Amino acid sequence: MNRTDRKTSVIAYIFLTIFAIVMVFPFVWMFSSSFKTSEEVYEMSLIPDEPTVENYEYIFNYSLFPRWFLNSMIVAVVTTISVLFFDSLVGYTLAKYTFPGKNIIFILILSTLMIPTEMLVIPWYIMVRQLGWMETYWSIMFPGMISAFGVFLMRQFMSTIPDYLIDAARIDGVSEFGIFIRIVMPLVKPALATLAIFNFVGNWNAFLWPLIVAQTPKMYTLPVGLSYFSSENLTSWELIMTGAAVSTIPLIIFFIIFQKQIVKGIAMSGLKG
Amino acid sequence: MKRALLLLLVVSVIFAGFAGAVKITYWQYYYETKVKLVDQLIEEFEKQNPGIEVEHVTFPYENFNEKVAVSVPAGVGPDVLTLFYGWIPLYVTSGYLVPLPESEFSPEYLSSEFFPFVSKGIQFDGIPYALPTAVRSLALFWNKDLFAEAGLDPESPPTTFAEMVEFAKKLTKYDDKGNIIQEGLTMQPSGQGHQWIREVLVRQLGGTPYSADNRTVLYYQTAPETLKVYTDLITKDKVGYPGFLNDDVTAFRSLKAAMTIDGSFRLGTFRPLDNLNWGVTELPSMNGVKSNFASFWAHAITTNATGEKLDASIKFLKFITSEYAQTLWLEQVGELPANPNVAAAYYDHPEFGPFLKGLEYAHATFFVDESGQRQVLMDAVDKVWIQGMDPIKAFEEAAAEDQAIIDEFWSRLE
Amino acid sequence: MKISQKRIVTAYVFLAIPLVFYIVVRFYPMIYSFWLSFTNWRLISPKKDFVGFDNFVKLFKDKVFMTSLWNTIKYVVYGVPLVIVLSLFLAATLNKVRHLQWFYRLLYVMPYITPLVVVSWVWRWIYQRPPAGVLNNILMAFGFDAQPFLSSMNQSLPAIVVTTVWVNLGYCIIIYLAGLQTIPQEYQEAAKIDGATSRQSFFKITLPLLNPITVFLVVTQSITFLRIFTQVYNMTDQGSGGPLNATKPLVLYIYQKAFRSFDMGLASSATVILFMLIMGITLLQLLVLNKRVQY
Numbered sequence: 013m014n015r016t017d018r019k020t021s022v023i024a025y026i027f028l029t030i031f032a033i034v035m036v037f038p039f040v041w042m043f044s045s046s047f048k049t050s051e052e053v054y055e056m057s058l059i060p061d062e063p064t065v066e067n068y069e070y071i072f073n074y075s076l077f078p079r080w081f082l083n084s085m086i087v088a089v090v091t092t093i094s095v096l097f098f099d100s101l102v103g104y105t106l107a108k109y110t111f112p113g114k115n116i117i118f119i120l121i122l123s124t125l126m127i128p129t130e131m132l133v134i135p136w137y138i139m140v141r142q143l144g145w146m147e148t149y150w151s152i153m154f155p156g157m158i159s160a161f162g163v164f165l166m167r168q169f170m171s172t173i174p175d176y177l178i179d180a181a182r183i184d185g186v187s188e189f190g191i192f193i194r195i196v197m198p199l200v201k202p203a204l205a206t207l208a209i210f211n212f213v214g215n216w217n218a219f220l221w222p223l224i225v226a227q228t229p230k231m232y233t234l235p236v237g238l239s240y241f242s243s244e245n246l247t248s249w250e251l252i253m254t255g256a257a258v259s260t261i262p263l264i265i266f267f268i269i270f271q272k273q274i275v276k277g278i279a280m281s282g283l284k285g
Numbered sequence: 286m287k288r289a290l291l292l293l294l295v296v297s298v299i300f301a302g303f304a305g306a307v308k309i310t311y312w313q314y315y316y317e318t319k320v321k322l323v324d325q326l327i328e329e330f331e332k333q334n335p336g337i338e339v340e341h342v343t344f345p346y347e348n349f350n351e352k353v354a355v356s357v358p359a360g361v362g363p364d365v366l367t368l369f370y371g372w373i374p375l376y377v378t379s380g381y382l383v384p385l386p387e388s389e390f391s392p393e394y395l396s397s398e399f400f401p402f403v404s405k406g407i408q409f410d411g412i413p414y415a416l417p418t419a420v421r422s423l424a425l426f427w428n429k430d431l432f433a434e435a436g437l438d439p440e441s442p443p444t445t446f447a448e449m450v451e452f453a454k455k456l457t458k459y460d461d462k463g464n465i466i467q468e469g470l471t472m473q474p475s476g477q478g479h480q481w482i483r484e485v486l487v488r489q490l491g492g493t494p495y496s497a498d499n500r501t502v503l504y505y506q507t508a509p510e511t512l513k514v515y516t517d518l519i520t521k522d523k524v525g526y527p528g529f530l531n532d533d534v535t536a537f538r539s540l541k542a543a544m545t546i547d548g549s550f551r552l553g554t555f556r557p558l559d560n561l562n563w564g565v566t567e568l569p570s571m572n573g574v575k576s577n578f579a580s581f582w583a584h585a586i587t588t589n590a591t592g593e594k595l596d597a598s599i600k601f602l603k604f605i606t607s608e609y610a611q612t613l614w615l616e617q618v619g620e621l622p623a624n625p626n627v628a629a630a631y632y633d634h635p636e637f638g639p640f641l642k643g644l645e646y647a648h649a650t651f652f653v654d655e656s657g658q659r660q661v662l663m664d665a666v667d668k669v670w671i672q673g674m675d676p677i678k679a680f681e682e683a684a685a686e687d688q689a690i691i692d693e694f695w696s697r698l699e
Numbered sequence: 700m701k702i703s704q705k706r707i708v709t710a711y712v713f714l715a716i717p718l719v720f721y722i723v724v725r726f727y728p729m730i731y732s733f734w735l736s737f738t739n740w741r742l743i744s745p746k747k748d749f750v751g752f753d754n755f756v757k758l759f760k761d762k763v764f765m766t767s768l769w770n771t772i773k774y775v776v777y778g779v780p781l782v783i784v785l786s787l788f789l790a791a792t793l794n795k796v797r798h799l800q801w802f803y804r805l806l807y808v809m810p811y812i813t814p815l816v817v818v819s820w821v822w823r824w825i826y827q828r829p830p831a832g833v834l835n836n837i838l839m840a841f842g843f844d845a846q847p848f849l850s851s852m853n854q855s856l857p858a859i860v861v862t863t864v865w866v867n868l869g870y871c872i873i874i875y876l877a878g879l880q881t882i883p884q885e886y887q888e889a890a891k892i893d894g895a896t897s898r899q900s901f902f903k904i905t906l907p908l909l910n911p912i913t914v915f916l917v918v919t920q921s922i923t924f925l926r927i928f929t930q931v932y933n934m935t936d937q938g939s940g941g942p943l944n945a946t947k948p949l950v951l952y953i954y955q956k957a958f959r960s961f962d963m964g965l966a967s968s969a970t971v972i973l974f975m976l977i978m979g980i981t982l983l984q985l986l987v988l989n990k991r992v993q994y
Contacts, residue, residue, distance in 0.1 A: 021795065024795050031789060035809060038810065038825070054538075102717045109707075109709070117718070120721070124721065127732065128928065130957060131953065132729075137355050138359045154724065157720065158721070213812050217812075220351070223348055223352070224355045238814075239348065240315050242346070242347060243316050253817065256813065259814065267805060271873075358742065380744050528936060656960075664941070668943065672943070
């Protein structure tokens with residue numbers, strides 16, 4: 013490394029660190045608030061005067077927190093697996109096949125992103141009731157089984173795969189589905205990792221639909237359960253912060269595991285305009 | 286959709302016939318002590334009424350409307366629902382509530398068992414639709430320690446408006462740039478402030494908020510100075526402003542506001558705080574006039590309840606609004622009883638007393654769109670203190686906007 | 700059967716399940732919503748009468764609707780360029796460092812994985828006036844005057860934009876970073892030998908190669924900003940989108956009409972407008988940005 017490189021590198025680190033502090037500050041605040049009493053939670057200090065683990069005890073003992081945690085896990089894992097498979101399949105088809113109606117289908121899928129969830133919950137709920145899905149995990153998960161964001165992301169990535177790889181496989185007699193699973197999917201691992209992370213986060217934190225469809229506390233997901241700490245007289249922010257702190261831990265672990273894939277994988281597949 | 290509903294009805298009637306039990310569903314928002322008490326009451330009710338089963342469903346307070354709005358079209362709604370009285374007109378005109386049958390709830394019954402503002406507040410077009418277990422009113426909370434610190438007698442809260450303003454000025458602290466660091470009086474129209482303006486200040490300044498048929502806004506026409514009296518506290522006396530320390534409750538509970546006007550439901554918030562040395566007293570009078578705003582959440586029977594379910598729902602409604610239930614409610618939830626006979630025993634109670642006395646001269650606003658009409662007054666205050674508009678003009682605009690909301694509501698019904 | 704025909708069949712077989720899913724779960728409710736925009740349905744009422752374009756006429760006469768439409772456009776115009784430029788810049792900087800890169804990535808993505816309700820609450824406190832507000836305390840420590848932020852007509856919307864950019868930044872950085880790492884080193888080295896400055900090679904080589912990523916981010920971020928709701932609901936008094944509607948976006952307007960006033964007809968027609976707005980912007984972006992690829 014020469015001197016100018018080292019100089020830019022130092023500047024880069026300083027710059028990145030300053031930004032990182034700004035980025036992480038509210039998160040640190042959330043974490044420190046979870047150790048505060050309800051009196052202290054409104055004070056602006058980052059270090060609690062009298063740190064307490066009472067909030068954690070309360071959350072684990074007086075609510076169905078472990079059950080909510082499990083529910084969220086089931087919902088996020090199942091929808092993420094489904095999204096990874098179907099979104100790649102659709103993305104691949106839209107990127108690499110020529111067929112009539114291709115662009116229209118793409119735009120139509122994108123158009124589903126343009127309606128706020130608030131306007132979809134009523135027909136969904138009627139559907140759940142008429143099909144007898146009440147009080148099932150399926151009722152919470154079904155709207156998220158395929159995501160349009162994911163289709164778009166995968167389409168962008170799939171379009172960068174060189175055609176000759178696919179044609180070579182065809183000549184070797186690999187079936188069309190075999191090409192998708194064995195040739196294409198390994199090439200887009202980084203995109204899959206990215207999609208997995210962001211889809212998991214999205215479903216883990218989803219609120220409105222699970223709130224509406226879950227009838228009894230044992231079917232709540234974490235965000236729905238946590239919303240019960242905010243009531244008419246008073247919002248127990250120390251409990252909400254505690255719940256949020258606990259609920260982000262699996263996300264951090266998930267991110268640490270998958271983020272290596274993002275960088276490694278992409279470097280191999282190439283992503284050329 | 287209709288056919289599915291019909292089918293459900295038939296199936297449930299047949300099912301109920303076989304099982305020999307009627308099952309009704311009761312919905313309310315989640316509040317820990319209320320939920321526990323209602324569970325206990327349901328148990329007793331089911332013992333007294335074999336053959337009736339009550340399912341108790343709760344949901345977060347914040348999401349009351351979403352939950353109801355989504356469930357009703359799907360035919361999953363409750364038979365008995367607890368809703369804010371101010372929403373009754375909207376629910377009734379949507380055709381969702383069943384009138385209380387006169388055979389069970391005669392006008393005499395209602396007027397002898399409930400405060401007068403209750404029997405008015407549950408009506409739409411002269412017909413009663415709901416009944417409360419508990420009611421709430423406003424009072425002035427003060428922080429005794431901050432009073433002492435400012436050299437005021439911690440046991441003598443202000444009794445008149447002028448006195449309150451004078452105290453508030455003494456109790457307000459500023460930093461060297463003139464920013465408020467301690468409020469003398471909280472100014473939060475989005476909390477209870479808008480109620481205080483509409484039902485208390487307007488009347489104390491000689492006005493009437495609405496006409497007797499509730500179709501005409503009169504507050505600007507009869508007391509145009511009202512908003513100015515309120516906003517002067519923000520802009521002239523500078524004793525507080527909306528959003529100081531986020532909201533009035535936070536400001537008061539974190540010892541950064543010396544006085545706050547709030548509802549009886551706030552007792553439960555302040556009581557457990559060891560570091561807060563507070564007292565509560567009747568709202569200050571002005572020009573010798575006392576007034577108060579009263580409100581309540583009420584239980585109503587929905588159109589889901591028909592036949593046997595309707596009978597069961599009526600029994601349940603009667604039970605949870607009985608004197609017995611009200612007494613338990615006061616003791617366990619800490620809300621004021623809706624029945625003056627139950628309330629009478631608590632008039633000298635240091636915490637309940639000021640609120641109960643307030644109930645005697647309280648009014649419950651007739652809302653056609655509670656959140657919309659609240660927004661009108663929130664906006665009026667914002668126009669004055671953020672945009673610098675003349676308060677008289679802002680109040681005039683508020684009255685016009687409020688009138689437009691009311692007109693829109695009635696025009697829909699015609 | 701010809702090969703190309705066989706491929707068409709394969710494509711439709713691959714798309715079959717997802718298409719059925721989309722028709723049932725997304726298109727049907729969407730069309731239902733469009734149909735409702737021509738009715739006067741009050742959510743909890745059994746009555747649904749056809750009223751033609753009445754709701755649309757009412758909307759365009761409603762000042763609050765026009766304000767929220769305008770606010771929604773402001774959110775996109777302020778927010779999207781800011782988040783794209785900033786994330787590209789940070790990703791490029793991050794791409795230069797060798798050590799601890801994963802750690803910085805984790806820190807940057809933190810806001811995105813924290814529940815938005817909690818994020819909104821924390822930012823609400825950051826923006827408080829004195830004595831509580833962190834930002835104001837910093838400003839005052841440097842001798843500036845305290846700012847009203849969320850209780851100001853002019854500052855409140857930009858303040859919410861900043862929060863949203865802060866939330867979405869990590870997401871964009873990760874995706875950009877993924878793109879950056881794919882650009883073969885030889886390109887940059889070749890440019891260096893040709894005497895290009897690092898700035899020139901960034902704009903002439905890196906940026907064009909990143910175009911598919913930029914297209915994806917611009918389109919999806921625009922949609923995210925056009926659908927902004929949770930942070931506004933949680934950062935303004937009573938979720939009102941105040942002060943005086945200064946921060947109210949379309950989705951909050953729709954939400955209030957549907958779930959506060961139960962006016963599903965009006966809410967649905969506002970949804971149709973929002974749909975057309977997003978569709979227009981998306982198509983325009985796809986058209987303009989995709990063209991640039993073929994330079």
